[in-house]
Amino acid sequence: MNVNDINQIEMNEASTKDRYFSIIESLLFVSGEPLAYKEIASIINCSENYTKDLLEEFRKKYELKDRGLTLININDEYMFVTKSENSDYIQKLLKTNSRQGLxxxxxETLAIIVYRQPITRIEIDEIRGVKSDKAIQTLMEKELIKEAGRKKVPGRPIMYATTDEFLKHFGLENLNQMPLLESFIDYDKESTSIEEETTMSVEE
Structure with a gap:
């Protein structure tokens, strides 16, 4: 096999991949919901392993800074989400404020559940120092948390955990991408210190 033959094969492979990328992009756009790579493999008539490799390569293309979307993988299901750095502009379009969402x-309740899941309402109340019934209800309605069984203690209280919708909402692929809890503790200490300094300056 000469150099020209090798180049032709490489060109054909690149052309084939580009065609698959185009098809997959259309499928994800039309779906609007996460698609399992196995389902995509069935639609494009490719092996599951090859399809997963395609998706991972496709995902890297969307990591480029000039793209407004990113492709995420949640439990082997793929979907498009907007890049977080563009959220301010998207909010202007939708005329919403993300702070009004929760x-x-x-x-506070969601943060506790994220880092302590599965956890019961009573345990959440003990950490917060106040009742969390309404907050839990809100998070359940938004499908950010779910019931995760019952704790094996007297009364068998319900335990709560985060959902795939939580990951999708915050643009995460898995919980391992969450910042370490220590970073929040350090930030809280720093914020408290700044507030104290500001208060002292005002009093002076």
Whole structure:
């Protein structure tokens, strides 16, 4: 096999991949929901392993800075989400404010569930120091958390955990991408220190 033959094969492979990328992009756009790579493999008539390799290569293309979308993988299901750095402009289009989506109580409750799941309502209340019934209800309605069985203690209280919708909402592929809890603790200490300094300056 000469050099020209090798180049022709490489060109054909590149052309084939580009065609698959085009098809997959259309499928994900029309679906609007996460698609399992096995389902995509069935549609494009390719092996599951080859399809997964295609998707991972396709995902890298969307990591480029000039793209407005990114392709994420949640439990072997792929979907497009907008890049977080463009959220301010998207909010202007939708005329919404992300801070209005969840109250401070709901965000506090969600953070506790994220890092302590599965966890019961009573345990959440003990950490927050106040009741969390309404916050939990809000998070359940938004499908950011779910019931995750019952704890094997007297009364068998319901335990709560995050959902795939939570990952999708915050643009995460898995919980391992969450910042370390220590970073929040350090930030909280720093914020408290700044507030104290500001208060002292005002009093002076």
């Amino acid at each position: 109250s401070k109580a709901a965000l």
